[in-house]
Amino acid sequence: MHDRRLAARAGELKPSAVRELLKHSKLPGVISLGGGIPAPELFDTEGLNLAVQQVMNGRFNDAFQYGLTEGYPPLRQAVSELCQARGVDCPASHVYITSGSQQSLDIVARTLLDPGDAIVVERPTYLAALQVFQLAQANILSVDTNDDGMLVEQLADLLETTRVKAVYLVPTFGNPGGKTLSEARRRRLVELAKKHDFVIIEDDPYGEISFTDEVRRPLYQHAVELGCVDQVVYTSTFSKILAPGMRIGWIVMPDWLAQQTVIVKQAADLHTNMLSQVITAEYLSMNRLEKQIALIREDYRKKCVALADALESQLGEHLEFSRPKGGMFLWARFRYPFDTMEWMKKTLENGVVYVPGEAFYNDNPDTRTLRLSYSTVSADGLMTAVERLAKSL
Amino acid sequence: MHDRRLAARAGELKPSAVRELLKHSKLPGVISLGGGIPAPELFDTEGLNLAVQQVMNGRFNDAFQYGLTEGYPPLRQAVSELCQARGVDCPASHVYITSGSQQSLDIVARTLLDPGDAIVVERPTYLAALQVFQLAQANILSVDTNDDGMLVEQLADLLETTRVKAVYLVPTFGNPGGKTLSEARRRRLVELAKKHDFVIIEDDPYGEISFTDEVRRPLYQHAVELGCVDQVVYTSTFSKILAPGMRIGWIVMPDWLAQQTVIVKQAADLHTNMLSQVITAEYLSMNRLEKQIALIREDYRKKCVALADALESQLGEHLEFSRPKGGMFLWARFRYPFDTMEWMKKTLENGVVYVPGEAFYNDNPDTRTLRLSYSTVSADGLMTAVERLAKSL
Numbered sequence: 001m002h003d004r005r006l007a008a009r010a011g012e013l014k015p016s017a018v019r020e021l022l023k024h025s026k027l028p029g030v031i032s033l034g035g036g037i038p039a040p041e042l043f044d045t046e047g048l049n050l051a052v053q054q055v056m057n058g059r060f061n062d063a064f065q066y067g068l069t070e071g072y073p074p075l076r077q078a079v080s081e082l083c084q085a086r087g088v089d090c091p092a093s094h095v096y097i098t099s100g101s102q103q104s105l106d107i108v109a110r111t112l113l114d115p116g117d118a119i120v121v122e123r124p125t126y127l128a129a130l131q132v133f134q135l136a137q138a139n140i141l142s143v144d145t146n147d148d149g150m151l152v153e154q155l156a157d158l159l160e161t162t163r164v165k166a167v168y169l170v171p172t173f174g175n176p177g178g179k180t181l182s183e184a185r186r187r188r189l190v191e192l193a194k195k196h197d198f199v200i201i202e203d204d205p206y207g208e209i210s211f212t213d214e215v216r217r218p219l220y221q222h223a224v225e226l227g228c229v230d231q232v233v234y235t236s237t238f239s240k241i242l243a244p245g246m247r248i249g250w251i252v253m254p255d256w257l258a259q260q261t262v263i264v265k266q267a268a269d270l271h272t273n274m275l276s277q278v279i280t281a282e283y284l285s286m287n288r289l290e291k292q293i294a295l296i297r298e299d300y301r302k303k304c305v306a307l308a309d310a311l312e313s314q315l316g317e318h319l320e321f322s323r324p325k326g327g328m329f330l331w332a333r334f335r336y337p338f339d340t341m342e343w344m345k346k347t348l349e350n351g352v353v354y355v356p357g358e359a360f361y362n363d364n365p366d367t368r369t370l371r372l373s374y375s376t377v378s379a380d381g382l383m384t385a386v387e388r389l390a391k392s393l
Numbered sequence: 394m395h396d397r398r399l400a401a402r403a404g405e406l407k408p409s410a411v412r413e414l415l416k417h418s419k420l421p422g423v424i425s426l427g428g429g430i431p432a433p434e435l436f437d438t439e440g441l442n443l444a445v446q447q448v449m450n451g452r453f454n455d456a457f458q459y460g461l462t463e464g465y466p467p468l469r470q471a472v473s474e475l476c477q478a479r480g481v482d483c484p485a486s487h488v489y490i491t492s493g494s495q496q497s498l499d500i501v502a503r504t505l506l507d508p509g510d511a512i513v514v515e516r517p518t519y520l521a522a523l524q525v526f527q528l529a530q531a532n533i534l535s536v537d538t539n540d541d542g543m544l545v546e547q548l549a550d551l552l553e554t555t556r557v558k559a560v561y562l563v564p565t566f567g568n569p570g571g572k573t574l575s576e577a578r579r580r581r582l583v584e585l586a587k588k589h590d591f592v593i594i595e596d597d598p599y600g601e602i603s604f605t606d607e608v609r610r611p612l613y614q615h616a617v618e619l620g621c622v623d624q625v626v627y628t629s630t631f632s633k634i635l636a637p638g639m640r641i642g643w644i645v646m647p648d649w650l651a652q653q654t655v656i657v658k659q660a661a662d663l664h665t666n667m668l669s670q671v672i673t674a675e676y677l678s679m680n681r682l683e684k685q686i687a688l689i690r691e692d693y694r695k696k697c698v699a700l701a702d703a704l705e706s707q708l709g710e711h712l713e714f715s716r717p718k719g720g721m722f723l724w725a726r727f728r729y730p731f732d733t734m735e736w737m738k739k740t741l742e743n744g745v746v747y748v749p750g751e752a753f754y755n756d757n758p759d760t761r762t763l764r765l766s767y768s769t770v771s772a773d774g775l776m777t778a779v780e781r782l783a784k785s786l
Contacts, residue, residue, distance in 0.1 A: 004650075006504055006505065011653065040457070056442055061433045064433070064639065102663045103662040106662070132660050135660050245456050247662065263524070266495075270495045274638030275668065
């Protein structure tokens with residue numbers, strides 16, 4: 001009889017029911033509003049081909065040999081410049097390259113969180129972040145959100161009674177809610193961090209995908225102004241603006257945290273894939289990214305409008321939602337008691353899937369909610385998808 | 394005043410003193426016998442270029458889009474065939490692609506080990522495995538080794554009094570010792586696993602780099618014969634036989650462990666770099682790997698002989714060692730009390746570095762020992778290196 005006892009932290013993780021359901025999304029004829037994946041026709045094929053060619057001709061050994069745990073130095077430099085353009089004014093020495101945002105969260109959580117440490121997330125929040133914090137055996141607490149993002153005053157109340165180690169949020173065009181934290185709340189959140197001595201994990205995968213010219217200032221920048229930037233961990237990724245298959249993300253973090261996080265990263269995978277790092281550095285040197293992001297913005301904006309218009313005209317009596325100002329997701333909620341998990345069995349029969357909102361809650365799931373992703377479906381496809389949703393009611 | 398308390402598991406990890414010392418190994422004129430890195434002139438530049446070209450022309454979207462956590466299906470298939478040729482007769486469904494061997498160990502440790510669980514390693518053992526088990530807060534126990542690898546009877550004694558969750562070893566051309574576990578001990582180890590109900594983690598990065606035609610049967614194969622293959626986790630990598638910069642390794646593991654390990658992998662980095670996976674699958678389909686491995690074997694064999702000959706003739710009175718039959722490392726020991734960590738300051742002045750053996754011990758370090766890597770230095774360079782070592786005495 002073999003010892004099949006798994007570690008408690010791993011044993012607690014459940015294979016997601018959503019994941020099982022979404023497996024059907026690849027059936028022929030099914031339109032998927034489920035995945036959070038970028039539109040492949042917006043990959044810069046020409047630019048990536050050029051970058052790969054340059055690397056194979058001129059940087060072969062850098063790309064195929066072992067590298068440094070902290071990341072490929074020219075990429076760290078290029079990322080720090082990209083960050084500065086976003087208002088995250090950090091030196092290259094504070095930039096650490098990771099195998100994507102998911103790994104950024106995991107290695108920071110492993111470095112920062114002991115079992116039982118309290119971490120606050122948004123309600124709803126990014127599904128895979130919940131997995132990371134569960135794996136760290138943290139005490140996960142949720143704070144509600146509205147159209148202006150996290151209800152920071154609710155957090156303030158919580159802080160009066162509870163010692164919080166860190167707050168995790170996607171402040172701009174959040175996943176799944178599509179919400180953006182207002183400037184006033186950003187300021188207040190950073191003030192609370194300073195007062196109550198917790199770390200802010202600012203996850204920013206979608207910030208560049210804005211449908212307007214409105215400028216949102218990163219929490220990092222507020223923290224610089226308030227003199228507490230060493231309490232902010234800023235993470236971002238090339239997955240949504242360049243290509244997710246290369247798995248390149250990064251962390252901007254202060255020295256006190258970085259030193260041990262780098263050791264954890266070394267234990268986790270020695271270092272991030274060099275081939276992808278060198279290609280990304282080469283690509284960034286070509287100054288094509290900005291133009292590419294403009295194309296992505298415009299494409300997703302049009303799709304988002306198409307989806308929102310169709311929902312409003314065909315399902316407006318049933319669903320309420322705010323129009324996203326950026327990102328990849330529209331978050332909707334039934335106007336009456338409803339179970340979107342159960343409903344998906346029916347919509348799947350009619351050829352359309354989404355993600356039931358309850359997947360994004362740590363506790364008290366709102367079963368009326370659902371996340372609709374518009375990034376990979378054409379405007380016509382989105383209209384058909386909404387017709388199919390309507391037919392399923 | 395900010396909360397700079399790190400998680401206990403991360404706080405326990407020390408930046409390696411060796412790593413600090415080895416930073417000097419890149420000084421001009423210094424010959425490094427320190428790194429465990431493959432010779433870049435043995436990368437199959439032509440084959441990798443062809444594979445990359447094929448991928449960019451025919452598999453672009455596979456390479457740049459998100460992928461499955463378990464790995465790219467054609468690569469899982471190709472790896473299972475490669476495994477079968479090694480005597481690891483596994484279906485593709487038991488092969489899981491990782492971001493290198495280091496990640497294989499990390500995600501298996503996170504899934505399998507609770508804090509305090511006993512894991513047995515060889516004395517000396519692979520440095521970065523120690524880091525992984527420390528991060529899992531396991532109770533690490535060491536069993537001695539000799540020329541035939543781990544002293545399995547010492548393990549048997551230990552098992553009489555101690556509940557052991559897993560045994561980790563590099564049975565073929567080990568790192569750092571360069572030792573290979575004898576067939577009799579392999580059998581006995583698997584029998585013990587069956588009797589005492591522990592998991593064997595068989596780490597095999599170097600098995601293909603044999604200097605002779607002698608065949609060593611994997612522990613996995615013994616376990617198949619003894620009917621306990623679901624107690625063996627087999628890990629390997631393309632880092633030493635193709636290119637480490639792509640960070641592609643794999644795990645062969647039974648379903649009872651795989652299910653949760655895949656969830657941990659998903660939380661750790663969603664999935665392994667697709668670009669590298671697709672390139673590796675394409676490369677394997679070209680049937681060039683076997684020829685490439687033959688070149689690596691012959692090159693490393695010659696270098697190993699050059700190093701061993703030089704050591705014998707110039708330092709034979711001072712050092713004892715066994716000639717490796719494969720792999721990348723020669724493990725030597727002073728014949729009298731000696732501190733190789735201290736000595737390195739002197740050898741560095743004379744322009745040569747190695748890794749002091751004490752880095753590879755979990756406890757009771759033998760300060761007389763040192764690891765010499767011959768993979769990246771020419772035969773002439775190795776002779777010069779040994780002259781410099783001799784001069785440093």
